Amino acid sequence: MTDATLADLRSRFAGRLLSAPEDTAPFLTDWRRSWTGRALAVAQPDTTADVAAVVRWCAARQVPLVPQGGNTGMVGGAIPDDGGRALVLSTARLNRIREIDPINNTLTAEAGCILATVQQAAQEAGRLYPLSLGAEGSCTIGGNLASNAGGVQVLRYGNTRELCLGLEVVTPDGEIWDGLRGLRKDNTGYDLKQLFIGAEGTLGVITAATLKLFPRPAARMTALAAVSDPHAALRLLELAQRRLAATLTAFELMSGVCVALVARHFPDCRAPFERTHPWYVLLESSDPHSEARATQAFSELMEEAFEAGIVADAAIAASLAQSDGLWRIRHHLPEAQSLEGDNLKHDISVPISAIGEFIEHTSAAIVAANPGARVLAFGHLGDGNLHYNVSAPYGVPQPAFVRANGAAISALVYEAVHRVRGSISAEHGIGQLKVDKNAHYKAGVEMALMQKIKQALDPHGLMNPGRLLPGASHRAH
Ligand code: FAD
């Protein structure tokens, strides 16, 4: 396609259509720097009507379209392939908060709103939007919804799917569906919004969403606990759930290897203990009513954990600044891994009760087959979601290690996940990273149903082709 073909789009989107290589480059490589693609151009519409115009322009010319939010995805879903035929639709300018309704406890935001901006708007209205993850300063509401993001408060508030009451979507033929209803109850047939949530841009472009808000907790308690192994972490989880019930909002596991990695790259992010420990749990409770009650319940929990020999050491944050300091260790983990040289990522979910044995057996098998390989295990233990990543032995270049051993290691991990009826993608999605693996592990009937839905909504296969589902790459069109 030539620049002349882009002329009509350019005339409508003057200044909002990027095609010079230096302008499009940031949209063509992902956060991990694992994928780089090429594109016809990058369009940045700033209204839903203009998104519909872009989609119709693509449909009329059979141009593949790749929606992109903050480009923080971990599986390459927002990056076009290298055919150069696709148009990237960036939601960066679709960034208005349309409404906050404190009585209905809802906030309606456009897809390109940054998650942190939405959290802040909710806070200013005296409410909480609880989705929270390390990329919250740059990921978008549309990207969160399209990937059904999880994060660190899922065990209390649910995934993004549970936080959404209504959607506005531009369908693959350029129609606008206004489903921005702030209803808790609506049994009028298929829940269509659920099709677009987690679809990774393969069924349409999400342009706005009505999100659930919650009361702001009166108090937040945070602690970093040192434990001997994941079995002890699970005992602590059981105790914390029993004592704190629904006030337990986060329960994150980190191996000592992970915590050391963060300290190496970010020297001011260190565990506040005199000696190192093999495993750590970062846990948090949020009491809706009283600081005194929160402090008492949390202190009693930690005391019981000490007495039962579950916890070897613990640091309870005495101020918001100390709490933030503990969270900084956790939130710097993705970047520390990236600085070390992007590793082999396995975002998996297994039954919570199976996690201890899973880590023990799988890590032993990986190290036996790959002496010196470093397993970086951490994640959202309270949800059964591990980031079970593998790095090259010290001194071995990461890309060469992954090329030589990556397929075998991933097969070993995913087989172990499959044996316990787990999932090969807990929260990051499928993107282009796991298309084959997903087709392999999902039941045939499940894959066939997904293909039928795709065919029904996007018969020409123009919406983010080759992502999530096996199918034509952008070049085949
Ligand atoms: P993008 O990366 O731009 O896109 C992701 C997918 O959504 C792509 O397939 C894209 O085509 C599609 N898409 C984007 N916008 C739209 C739209 N408007 N309509 C239709 N499709 C669209 N993820 C978690 O789940 N939990 C975590 O704890 C977590 N922590 C992270 C920490 C860091 C430091 C980083 C870099 C990433 C983390 N992620 C996490 C992954 C990522 O941030 C989330 O998946 C996030 O939700 C992606 O949002 P985004 O706007 O960057 O989407």
Ligand code: 2HG
């Ligand atoms: C997190 O929980 C993210 O920090 C990223 O989901 C996980 O780096 C990873 O593998």
Ligand code: ZN
């Ligand atoms: Zn995560």
